[in-house]
Amino acid sequence: MGNIVNRVFDSSGPEGKVRGTPQQIIEKYNQLARDAQLSNDRVAAENFQQHAEHYLRMLAEATREQDTRREEQERHNRERQAERDRERSGRQDRDNTSAPDPATAPQPDVIDTGDSDGDSGLVETPEAAKPRARKPRARKPKPESQPTEAKAETPAETPAEPKAEKPAKAEPSAEAKTPDAAE
Template sequence: MRSSKSRSRNKNNRNRPSGNVVNRVFDSSGPEGKVRGTPQQIIDKYNQLARDAQLANDRVATENFQQHAEHYQRMLSEAQREMDARREEQERQNRERQAERDRERQERMDRQEREANASAPAADPGSAAQPDVIDVNESGDTGLVETPEAKAEEKPKSARKPRRSSPRKKPEPKKAEDAPESSAKPAEGDKPEAAE
């Protein structure tokens, strides 16, 4: 046999809704008997019974059914408000978690960038891309220092002296055997002929 204490504890737990009230099935004991269903189904059933009682000109039964419907309507409204409050709280927590993750990700990226900049050698300005075109101001001055190579490129080709690939060799004198007879030297014993 149960003690009165345990009975009173169970009775208090009975009134407290457990779980999701919107989808929970209730047994309602009304003036016409038991009505079973979710709060919305019970509300609809009691509203129908109230209309039927009104058509029968039974004002007491109509009021009774409307009060039962109102009770379940209040339960349903409170449960929906609680669900909305829980949903808003969850959304707020999700936004906070997402903001925290974004902050951590940004801090990690900043840290990696700082480490990369610290470990990278100083950039050589000579390794940077150079412009293809040299800007010339109105006076025609490029602002560059003239070098001997640049001066040589500016001279027209006709003014340049042609280079010789190798020095010229002097022709060797021809031997007497190869020379024609008229140009041959007179022999020692011969006298030169007098020109006539």
């Protein structure tokens, strides 16, 4: 039957079409029935009440079906939760029987690790090691293919000449800057 509660209907009543959800149509027909009673038209009032009753029955049936589906869904959810709870407790029972309780399990003997012989059993890290003096590296001998005189002339072995300092530029005096100051 679908979701009738929120579905929009077009009702062809005695005085034209009425459009809306079942609840809106019921309210509209009830209002038309009151108006007909106030105008002393008992036949029209009865007709409007019958139309309202039709939609009231439709709405009641749809609501009843929704309630039934909701209860069935809740019952199904409760069953699934109960099944999960049974599985969980079964798993816990298996885990408790297969693994001993750590509180009741035998504990290993405690070993005294006092520094009686000075060895703590720890490995020395590079950061904690004492710095060692480095040995100078042995240099590879250069091949003697060049004569010794040529060797002395290589730029790497000649002493570097000191750079001559450039004389600092003399800044003009304040009197030289302004020509009017001399006058």
